[in-house]
Amino acid sequence: xxxxxxxxxxxxxxxxxxxxxxxxxxxxxxxxxxxxxxxxxxxxxxxxxxxxxxxxxxxxxxxxxxxxxxxxxxxxxxxxxxxxxxxxxxxxxxxxxxxxxxxxxxxxxxxxxxxxxxxxxxxxxxxxxxxxxxxxxxxxxxxxxxxxxxxxxxxxxxxxxxxxxxxxxxxxxxxxxxxxxxxxxxxxxxxxxxxxxxxxxxxxxxxxxxxxxxxxxxxxxxxxxxxxxxxxxxxxxxxxxxxxxxxxxxxxxxxxxxxxxxxxxxxxxxxxxxxxxxxxxxxxxxxxxxxxxxxxxxxxxxxxxxxxxxxxxxxxxxxxxxxxxxxxxxxxxxxxxxxxxxxxxxxxxxxxxxxxxxxxxxxxxxxxxxxxxxxxxxxxxxxxxxxxxxxxxxxxxxxxxxxxxxxxxxxxxxxxxxxxxxxxxxxxx
Amino acid sequence: xxxxxxxxxxxxxxxxxxxxxxxxxxxxxxxxxxxxxxxxxxxxxxxxxxxxxxxxxxxxxxxxxxxxxxxxxxxxxxxxxxxxxxxxxxxxxxxxxxxxxxxxxxxxxxxxxxxxxxxxxxxxxxxxxxxxxxxxxxxxxxxxxxxxxxxxxxxxxxxxxxxxxxxxxxxxxxxxxxxxxxxxxxxxxxxxxxxxxxxxxxxxxxxxxxxxxxxxxxxxxxxxxxxxxxxxxxxxxxxxxxxxxxxxxxxxxxxxxxxxxxxxxxxxxxxxxxxxxxxxxxxxxxxxxxxxxxxxx
Numbered sequence: 001x002x003x004x005x006x007x008x009x010x011x012x013x014x015x016x017x018x019x020x021x022x023x024x025x026x027x028x029x030x031x032x033x034x035x036x037x038x039x040x041x042x043x044x045x046x047x048x049x050x051x052x053x054x055x056x057x058x059x060x061x062x063x064x065x066x067x068x069x070x071x072x073x074x075x076x077x078x079x080x081x082x083x084x085x086x087x088x089x090x091x092x093x094x095x096x097x098x099x100x101x102x103x104x105x106x107x108x109x110x111x112x113x114x115x116x117x118x119x120x121x122x123x124x125x126x127x128x129x130x131x132x133x134x135x136x137x138x139x140x141x142x143x144x145x146x147x148x149x150x151x152x153x154x155x156x157x158x159x160x161x162x163x164x165x166x167x168x169x170x171x172x173x174x175x176x177x178x179x180x181x182x183x184x185x186x187x188x189x190x191x192x193x194x195x196x197x198x199x200x201x202x203x204x205x206x207x208x209x210x211x212x213x214x215x216x217x218x219x220x221x222x223x224x225x226x227x228x229x230x231x232x233x234x235x236x237x238x239x240x241x242x243x244x245x246x247x248x249x250x251x252x253x254x255x256x257x258x259x260x261x262x263x264x265x266x267x268x269x270x271x272x273x274x275x276x277x278x279x280x281x282x283x284x285x286x287x288x289x290x291x292x293x294x295x296x297x298x299x300x301x302x303x304x305x306x307x308x309x310x311x312x313x314x315x316x317x318x319x320x321x322x323x324x325x326x327x328x329x330x331x332x333x334x335x336x337x338x339x340x341x342x343x344x345x346x347x348x349x350x351x352x353x354x355x356x357x358x359x360x361x362x363x364x365x366x367x368x369x370x371x372x373x374x375x376x377x378x379x380x381x382x383x384x385x386x387x388x389x390x391x392x393x394x395x396x397x398x399x400x401x402x403x404x405x406x407x408x409x410x411x412x413x414x415x416x417x418x419x420x421x422x423x424x425x426x427x428x429x
Numbered sequence: 430x431x432x433x434x435x436x437x438x439x440x441x442x443x444x445x446x447x448x449x450x451x452x453x454x455x456x457x458x459x460x461x462x463x464x465x466x467x468x469x470x471x472x473x474x475x476x477x478x479x480x481x482x483x484x485x486x487x488x489x490x491x492x493x494x495x496x497x498x499x500x501x502x503x504x505x506x507x508x509x510x511x512x513x514x515x516x517x518x519x520x521x522x523x524x525x526x527x528x529x530x531x532x533x534x535x536x537x538x539x540x541x542x543x544x545x546x547x548x549x550x551x552x553x554x555x556x557x558x559x560x561x562x563x564x565x566x567x568x569x570x571x572x573x574x575x576x577x578x579x580x581x582x583x584x585x586x587x588x589x590x591x592x593x594x595x596x597x598x599x600x601x602x603x604x605x606x607x608x609x610x611x612x613x614x615x616x617x618x619x620x621x622x623x624x625x626x627x628x629x630x631x632x633x634x635x636x637x638x639x640x641x642x643x644x645x646x647x648x649x650x651x652x653x654x655x656x657x658x659x660x661x662x663x664x665x666x667x668x669x670x671x672x673x674x675x676x677x678x679x680x681x682x683x684x685x686x687x688x689x690x691x692x693x694x695x696x697x698x699x700x701x702x703x704x705x706x707x708x709x710x711x712x713x714x715x716x717x718x719x720x721x722x723x724x725x726x
Contacts (some may be wrong), residue, residue: 389677
């Protein structure tokens, strides 16, 4: 018995020693091993890279959605652990930089700048000389509507927000059981995008001081507009991404959705019976004739501090640049992960084929490229998660009680500012 | 030799002490350490080493206690507990007593059927019930509407408490019933016989003999249910995406989770967690003391 225990102890010690080797610096020979965490399915694209690059081997580990991934990667980084590359939504990049998760790879990847539009590139540099990530996809907002039901109810596609409100009222009059759309409080990203369209920049820096503009005039205008529609009962007030919402989209109880270019993917699973019945149109405008839009999501490939520590930053930056600028890689990204690429050349290339769910709109991506041209710049801060979560609770309450949306926006603003002050950020106003 | 003998008990205790230290005392100590510190940034807070852990004393505690949402959350949990514990234990006791009746049929099947929901993980149960609570997809509402009634709004306001209580009653009754039923089976049957000879009805037997005799297990189930109530987390977290009315601070545990893992405030979350742990401990000990004193007298 005793002998067996002794053997077990030796075996255990042996395995510990082995794992000790695994965790150490990369061996001098053999390829550089990189791991990447992402929620998009990039496995096949990474395999393409691995086949062509025997010196750098990338393993993709698919993770849950955006917020969870951010939490996970920050926790891992605190423990000196985690991946070499991470997919991050643009609004989370300052948070990741502030938590020392991402590293500056300007010396390896600065050349990628020319492949992207200025407003996109600014989101991965945070307006500094550093480069923290390589943009992967963008998500300009557009209006998605049920063409068949718009025709049936004699509705015109709204070009301005005034017309949008008018359309919502007309539909309510013609069929009280339907609603044009819903105001959902469970993803602040949409509201942030709508505010960008109206001209808001929620976070800005000047020198070493932050300026928070969550409650600026443009965002208040947006809040007031949607609050009015909810209060008058002309649109629904229940959250998105619930079984009830799926049903409403599928059976035509809701006939439009303000969303981003990735909407076809969501509609495919949420409203499977409506294939070929939806159409995309430019987002309604605040000034007639304008062509502005905001963004809801979009992500970049970040290179982590761990990669830098292990001497793998250059290899990681090389892969991230290839993944997001090489035409072959982008074509695979579009096919496998269904993203709308950030690289400007790819937006008008043949890589984009009409979404399967929108066979009735063969010029889908031509229109998307047109819409994307008017994308307003976004500015993000180091505590977007605090703002977004406060948004959910404050606007959830306002939407249910049909109370003041601008007051809810004020709560979001004040909580965000208080949180930054508490953490020691220098902040103006 | 005597020396070695004195060491033997320590040897037996060692694994327990080591495990207790590693997985209980150490994390608690670390939480206490975190709760007394805070992360401070310099300037923009971007770039390398922009954050620094500093000693803040009891600041985090002051903030935690001053946050009205913590107290409000505690109030909501108490209200939920006041609905849940009596309902769940009342049903568990009733089912156990019914199963214990001499003439009960299908005993094994009924016991299993009542116990089965306990085997369903809380998150799955909440998802399941969540679907049933959404009027536009729920078969229950469909039937109610067909009969000309409109169902209750279970995802807002007072209905929400009912919705959450229902999930927990559904999931927890079976387990408590088994505990109580096991205690009932341990009561010597001679007692019932003599009671019947004295002319007791089954109801009187239950009320005057069974319930007083199984009081220890009733106390135990009450104690565990109360602690479980204070820790309610999975059910409201799972229902949250379905409704605007469940905030991320609905229960104190949810607030700790949000602060720590969603908003990156590990230090303030640690302080709140320590406060909750202290209150829970205090409540548990005073309850046990009360019960012991009553048992002694």
